[in-house]
Amino acid sequence: MPSSVPPFSELLANTRESAVHFEMRDDYGTNPRLEAWQRGERINWDDRESWWHPFHQTIADAVARGVAVRRARIVSEPVSEYIRWEHYATHANVMAGEDVRWLPRSQATGFLVPANDFWLFDGKLIRVHHFAGDGRHVSDELSTDPGDLKLCVSAFEEVWQRAIPHSEYTI
Template structure:
């Protein structure tokens, strides 16, 4: 029997110092976002003062992770002008920040000299990489994992370079 592959929640729970996420697509079509994206397109916006209306399990998970002393950071590499989907993500990013996640935005034009992995990824404690694969239409095609030190180094270097160039969320306008 093959070993059980840990869920994302299990991987994040096992993180001791850091969890970094690099996103490189201009749109995603993951099922759980279809409704919220459509609502946003119809004019819905979260009310920052009504936390109960937008707080969800993801944000609780991030809040608990940060409370354990794990630094959670994300860089979104985006084409400019940004896509409608990126405007949607930007609009709701304040919720992630409220949970303790640090988020920056990096215009794609500034990444040409960065050796980037071919897929979005999470890197846990600088050692375990969870690649997120997507179809051409942006639907999830499932994850893959690597604990190869060379792969982890590539991802860590790419992330830290992107992080150093990226604009903090509160200063990035779409």
């Protein structure tokens, strides 16, 4: 069944000030880049053409327009193999212009977070991600509900303030 949720690139293209991504899972299933990393293959960061994907260009274009793109991840420690790979691959996100921070789950007590990962565009539109137990992406939905917006903005900002910048977070 086709999704009625616009593609991420369209949502970001309509964003004027900020886009934030909140991630809380320790595993998002498998993908070819993860599998290559598990086989010992490493990215040649000097060969941008080999790792630069349309997603990175979408982020870079938004940043060039003045959109602040931030990503916060809550992770369990010791980290899962997936998070170990994601930490390695985050260099590409940073090169595209994202500001990324990591918060150990042990430091995430004392405030509420939504049950799902999400993107928040200009503080006005949430793209909620739904995943299966094995990490497989199932669906997305959009929300402009004021209560949802308040919770997502509050949770993201609380995590952002506590989280460790990517360049300082070691695993």
